[in-house]
Amino acid sequence: xxxxxxxxxxIKEGHFVSLLHQEQRFYYHVIQRDFAHIExxxxxxxxxxxxxxxxxIADLEMTKNWKHLHQxxxxxxxxxxxxxxxxxxxxxHGTPKKPRQTPTQRTIGHYNMWMSPWDQPSWxxxxxxxxxxxxxxxxxxxxxxxxxxxxxxxxFLNKLLLEEIGRESPDGTWxxxxxxxxxxxRAKMMAKWGETQQKLAKRLAPCRHLTLMSIRAPAAAI
Numbered sequence: 001x002x003x004x005x006x007x008x009x010x011i012k013e014g015h016f017v018s019l020l021h022q023e024q025r026f027y028y029h030v031i032q033r034d035f036a037h038i039e040x041x042x043x044x045x046x047x048x049x050x051x052x053x054x055x056x057i058a059d060l061e062m063t064k065n066w067k068h069l070h071q072x073x074x075x076x077x078x079x080x081x082x083x084x085x086x087x088x089x090x091x092x093h094g095t096p097k098k099p100r101q102t103p104t105q106r107t108i109g110h111y112n113m114w115m116s117p118w119d120q121p122s123w124x125x126x127x128x129x130x131x132x133x134x135x136x137x138x139x140x141x142x143x144x145x146x147x148x149x150x151x152x153x154x155x156f157l158n159k160l161l162l163e164e165i166g167r168e169s170p171d172g173t174w175x176x177x178x179x180x181x182x183x184x185x186r187a188k189m190m191a192k193w194g195e196t197q198q199k200l201a202k203r204l205a206p207c208r209h210l211t212l213m214s215i216r217a218p219a220a221a222i
Contacts, residue, residue: 083100
């Protein structure tokens with residue numbers, strides 16, 4: 001397990017990150033960050049061999065802002081099965097053949113305390129939230145134990161403020177901002193970041209490419 005006290009895998013000031021949004025890759029420079037910690041107690045007690053949720057984690061909700069990115073991990077107690085829904089209407093972490101858990105097969109796409117203990121959250125649970133696409137998350141839970149439990153989730157949250165570098169289209173062309181931005185400002189930003197854009201496009205500058213959405217199997221074999 002990664003020691004979260006070392007913060008080796010947290011995104012920090014000065015890092016470059018990119019995210020895929022509507023077939024464009026958005027590149028950003030991290031200019032500020034702040035740490036948050038939230039302890040969440042499940043909305044109800046869960047009987048043995050029972051399912052609960054999904055519940056929206058209201059304290060994690062963020063604003064629809066292009067310049068805000070949250071990196072989070074979480075620990076679990078007791079030994080229950082936690083299912084993540086990001087976006088809130090989509091199950092995560094299943095396989096192409098079994099994309100989600102079912103009433104007859106719960107051990108699909110879940111996290112448990114062995115994978116990510118309450119007092120030392122694991123990077124297995126890393127997820128990202130970004131204003132335009134993902135502003136909150138839902139969790140569901142299954143209790144496989146022989147007693148009634150009230151699960152608890154221990155969230156570590158890395159709040160990041162971003163500065164846009166540019167947006168790369170599939171054909172390799174770059175833009176900065178959208179059409180609501182002043183044309184003069186867009187031109188100045190393209191001049192400012194032009195060299196950096198080319199280095200990022202050619203993978204000559206270190207950049208962390210982030211995955212926001214679930215990877216889904218294609219509808220047909222290709």
